[in-house]
Amino acid sequence: MTVKAILAAKGHDVVTLGPNEKLSEAIRILAEYRIGALVVTNGDRKIVGILSERDVVRMLAREGAAALDTPVRSAMTPKVKICNENHTVNELMEIMTTGRFRHLPVEKDGLLDGIVSIGDVVKRRIEDVEREAEEIRAYIATA
Template identity: 80%
Template sequence: MTVKAILELKGHDVVTLGPNEKLSEAIKVLAEKRIGAIVITNGDRKIVGILSERDIVRAIAQAGSMALEHSVRDAMTAKVKICNAHHTVNEVMEIMTTGRFRHLPVEQNGMLDGIISIGDVVKRRIEDVEREASDIRAYIATA
């Protein structure tokens, strides 16, 4: 299964914020949307960073409650790993495992096209394994 297939099922919607928003606003959006990361764009869907719960924890650990008044730019991860529609689930799992992160923006032609979470990847991988097991059982039953 590819990233393209996952996005066809889940959609291409991504929660984004600008880099000049306050960290307190980003936290409110994360809580309201019940998500773990926000892709940071300049309004043109060009990815300039990603802000995860871990980034927020680090910012608060360094600056205390004053961090809430800082801009997202101060806390975000600017060097964002991305994937594209042609990556496989196994390739995305490798990228996430190696980088130790749970969200991977999907880019197409230099612009944000979606986001894949570790939950999306695990769900699809489990479906693949279940389908393979079912195929094997069916093959054995007919042999």
């Protein structure tokens, strides 16, 4: 299974935020949408960073309550690892495991096209394993 198939099932919607928004606004959005990361764009769907819950916690630990008034660009991860619609589930698992992160923005033609989470990857991998097991059972039953 590929990223293209995952996005076909879950959609291409991504919650984004600008780099000049306050960290307090980012926290509000993360809580409102019950998500673990926001993709940071300049409004043109060009990815300039990603802000995860871990980034927020690190900033709060470093700056205390004053961090809430700082711009998102101060807390975000600017070097974003991305994927494209041709990446496979196994490739995503390797990228996420190696990088130790749970969200991968999907880029198409240089612009944000979606996001894949570790939950999406695990769900699709389980579906693949279950389908393979059923095919083996069907093959054995007909043999």
